Amino acid sequence: MKRRGLLLLALLPAALHAQATGSxxxxxxDTAGHGVRSASVSITGSRLRTNTxxxxxYRLEAVPAGPITLQVQALGFQPExxxxxxxxxxxxxxxxxxxxxxxxxxxVVTAGKRQQSLQDVVPSVALxxxxxxxxxxxxxIDEAVDRAPGVQFLNGQVNIRGSTGYVQGLGSRxxxxxxxxxANQGDRGGINWDLLPVDxxxxxxxxxxxGSALYGSAALGGVVNxxxxxxxxxxxxxxxxxxxxxxxxxxxxxKFRTSTxxxxxxxxxxxxxxxxxxxxxxxxxxxSDGYRQNDERDHWQLAAKGQYRLDPxxxxxxxxxxxxxxxxxxxxWCVRGHCDDRGQAYQPFMVDTSxxxxxxxxxxxxxTAVVSREPSPAVSWLARVSWLRTDFxxxxxxxxxxxxxxxxxxxxxxxxxxxxGRVVTVGGEVAxxxxxxxxxxxVHTQAEYAAYGEGEHGLxxxxxxxxARIDFLAVDGGGLTAVVSPRLGGVLPVGRGVWRASMGRGxxxxxxxxxFVSTFVSGIRVIPNPSLRPEEAWTAELGHARGFAGERVRIxxxxxxxxxxxxxxPVFIDTLAEIQxxxxxxxxxxGLDLSVTAAPLTSRLSTTLAYTFLYARExxxxxxxxxALAFRPRHLLTLSADYAxxxxxxxxxxxxxxxxxxxxxxxxxxxxxxxxxDLRASWTGGSLAAHLLVSNALNYIYNLxxxxxxxxxxxxxxxxxxx
Amino acid sequence: xxxxxxxxAALLVACDGGLEPAxxxxxxxKSFTGICGTVTIRGAIPESTDVVYVxxxxxxxxxxxxxxTYTPLVPPTISLVDSTYFYTLAVPNGRYExxxxxxxxxxMLTIANADSLLREAGYYKRTDADTSLYGAGIVLVNSIxxxxxxxxxxxxxxxxxxxxxxxxxxxxx
Numbered sequence: 001m002k003r004r005g006l007l008l009l010a011l012l013p014a015a016l017h018a019q020a021t022g023s024x025x026x027x028x029x030d031t032a033g034h035g036v037r038s039a040s041v042s043i044t045g046s047r048l049r050t051n052t053x054x055x056x057x058y059r060l061e062a063v064p065a066g067p068i069t070l071q072v073q074a075l076g077f078q079p080e081x082x083x084x085x086x087x088x089x090x091x092x093x094x095x096x097x098x099x100x101x102x103x104x105x106x107x108v109v110t111a112g113k114r115q116q117s118l119q120d121v122v123p124s125v126a127l128x129x130x131x132x133x134x135x136x137x138x139x140x141i142d143e144a145v146d147r148a149p150g151v152q153f154l155n156g157q158v159n160i161r162g163s164t165g166y167v168q169g170l171g172s173r174x175x176x177x178x179x180x181x182x183a184n185q186g187d188r189g190g191i192n193w194d195l196l197p198v199d200x201x202x203x204x205x206x207x208x209x210x211g212s213a214l215y216g217s218a219a220l221g222g223v224v225n226x227x228x229x230x231x232x233x234x235x236x237x238x239x240x241x242x243x244x245x246x247x248x249x250x251x252x253x254x255k256f257r258t259s260t261x262x263x264x265x266x267x268x269x270x271x272x273x274x275x276x277x278x279x280x281x282x283x284x285x286x287x288s289d290g291y292r293q294n295d296e297r298d299h300w301q302l303a304a305k306g307q308y309r310l311d312p313x314x315x316x317x318x319x320x321x322x323x324x325x326x327x328x329x330x331x332x333w334c335v336r337g338h339c340d341d342r343g344q345a346y347q348p349f350m351v352d353t354s355x356x357x358x359x360x361x362x363x364x365x366x367x368t369a370v371v372s373r374e375p376s377p378a379v380s381w382l383a384r385v386s387w388l389r390t391d392f393x394x395x396x397x398x399x400x401x402x403x404x405x406x407x408x409x410x411x412x413x414x415x416x417x418x419x420x421g422r423v424v425t426v427g428g429e430v431a432x433x434x435x436x437x438x439x440x441x442x443v444h445t446q447a448e449y450a451a452y453g454e455g456e457h458g459l460x461x462x463x464x465x466x467x468a469r470i471d472f473l474a475v476d477g478g479g480l481t482a483v484v485s486p487r488l489g490g491v492l493p494v495g496r497g498v499w500r501a502s503m504g505r506g507x508x509x510x511x512x513x514x515x516f517v518s519t520f521v522s523g524i525r526v527i528p529n530p531s532l533r534p535e536e537a538w539t540a541e542l543g544h545a546r547g548f549a550g551e552r553v554r555i556x557x558x559x560x561x562x563x564x565x566x567x568x569x570p571v572f573i574d575t576l577a578e579i580q581x582x583x584x585x586x587x588x589x590x591g592l593d594l595s596v597t598a599a600p601l602t603s604r605l606s607t608t609l610a611y612t613f614l615y616a617r618e619x620x621x622x623x624x625x626x627x628a629l630a631f632r633p634r635h636l637l638t639l640s641a642d643y644a645x646x647x648x649x650x651x652x653x654x655x656x657x658x659x660x661x662x663x664x665x666x667x668x669x670x671x672x673x674x675x676x677x678d679l680r681a682s683w684t685g686g687s688l689a690a691h692l693l694v695s696n697a698l699n700y701i702y703n704l705x706x707x708x709x710x711x712x713x714x715x716x717x718x719x720x721x722x723x
Numbered sequence: 724x725x726x727x728x729x730x731x732a733a734l735l736v737a738c739d740g741g742l743e744p745a746x747x748x749x750x751x752x753k754s755f756t757g758i759c760g761t762v763t764i765r766g767a768i769p770e771s772t773d774v775v776y777v778x779x780x781x782x783x784x785x786x787x788x789x790x791x792t793y794t795p796l797v798p799p800t801i802s803l804v805d806s807t808y809f810y811t812l813a814v815p816n817g818r819y820e821x822x823x824x825x826x827x828x829x830x831m832l833t834i835a836n837a838d839s840l841l842r843e844a845g846y847y848k849r850t851d852a853d854t855s856l857y858g859a860g861i862v863l864v865n866s867i868x869x870x871x872x873x874x875x876x877x878x879x880x881x882x883x884x885x886x887x888x889x890x891x892x893x894x895x896x
Binding site: 251253254335336337338341343344345346348398520522523524525572574575576577578665666667668670672673675700701702703 | 801827
């Protein structure tokens, strides 16, 4: 008993010492004195860490008293560390000034399902940063992504190097991720670009080419990952107001209303962060009169995000969003005799009188939870679950169509660095899609089970990547269909440049809509085809990136080659007078993707040029000759320039899309190349920022989708106040 | 600086063009390959009218199973507002045995109900005196618009599918 008492006495000072803690706080700034956001502040040998907020400030609580080594790391800056002595029950202030690292490539997370320097990734990746989104003053995510090199939107349908064409929303050959979580619709396989407010997106990563080796179905042509903003320390409030109007038709004979079409909206985001909990909530609404007849739209939005740090190396992230849209549907423009045509062959701003009042109500929501843990610098893992729900009703003559669908997903993933030169990523993924109720798709389910692995290892100066994924697909609980998607690639730094080469396979499982749709289109019956098989493609790419003039000028060029087969298309069966989706065509897409960035070109001027040459052919079959693939432009050119003058900036984008060689449905309709000039100006003063955007400034009248007028000139002003 | 101004000017010049107003044609447009003509509308338009199409067959259908081998896949429609209408029918080069107007009744079309929903409402004949069902009004298309393929739509004298293919004729699949 006496010995035990002595032991307790001996341990008492240690216990008292363990409870003695203080706090450390301060600011992290760059050499110009600006706060560095999202810098990681940690204590060497401890699991204590935090990130700086928007203004660069940080605070760490419960720091053991005594000498510690405080370390700061931030993207684009050289790391700094300092030894300080923490006094018990007191606060110690430590400020850092970080020096920028020259020639630093951005960090991306999508190409390999892990953090990588952009110059180390095997496929081509285009980045759209939050500063680029803010500079362009866009109001929707698809507008933000639309000008990325090699990317083009056709009436809301995304194309990466001509991947998808235009299939009226049924099936996308591009996979959408929200913070790495798949978000394509469960029934149609398409993408709801209005799921998230654009203001919540920090950056967009666009991975080009087949990505099924890591992401499975739908990543046939590429992957778009929307990465949402982090939640900074302390309380913040951001208010965004937008307002604007649309130009009228440039010719009197096309006028369709006497007043000016207007649009406006408001969004508020509030956040609070202090470890271990952080949270953010966004609300927004928007109304648009539209730029043509029967084009009004109302949008409501709610998004939330939370983080809980379970321990210094384990974090729980939950997020969700809900969006509701009600919009009139200007399905196609009016042709002679079907509206007040005023003697014209077509009226691009008007719709068929019988279609007036057609509208859609569309609700969508998603929720995700991710647990991530990094027990050591060599090992990390995550587990996630997700749920996406879509619910739409098309109110149209002569009958309404509706569908309610879910997509549930889950994934576990581990990343291991066995030694300095090797990285191994392994994981398993499940997805379960169902159509809960629908008058056109029936009630069906589709399950996907997958396992994947990818390894990267050094070979001299080169880094080689090999990996594969196997997907098992089951429809309505039936037999499993297996699809194997390998990928092989490598990067080789040579001087100031980096060569990259890769080859991989992509596939897309037919959507439940394509398999089971049963409806009428223009009075013709559309019948289901449950025996549809996945479409697939092989993509090969050779790319080179190089910096010039002290890295102020960067060139990235890639040659790509895609061979696709069993592409799913609607087919009119004349002996049955019915339409059905079938695995029909083989296609070849070959081209060059080039981007040149001069930032800055002069002290105040930054410019970029992005050009994609695309040769897209539908290959000959037993019953049809070779021909151009529909809805693919041969040339896609984007020029951008930004001029900064203190708190004011001016900029312009010019997008040229060559005339489609072939379209479907109305092949003989007039069509032109698209030449769209966007002008912008911005002013920033303290917590207030104002952006002016004049999109399609020359009011160039064109269409990319048959009988669907592309947006005309619109002037919008966005004012953002941040507290 | 001058080069930048020139580049900007070139950019602006490049931005002219785009879609322009296009008056309804009264003759075959230039750079058009297909068939054009004027249809004259007679008779009382049925209240149950959904739409009237113009279509062409390279070979006159031999059975009900051939009914949907027409071209083009998405045929143009006829406006019934005035008593005449100039149509343009974009079709590939070739020989067309039957150019006709098809009246469609309101309702969802299937091959099973084609007889009740579709009517032949008039077709091209070389002369009004021609009483043959087809063959006399053959149209040739050769890389330009073949004009003056005029005919009459007579809503008082329409013919169902069974007029050409009696119900006893088997549906070929």
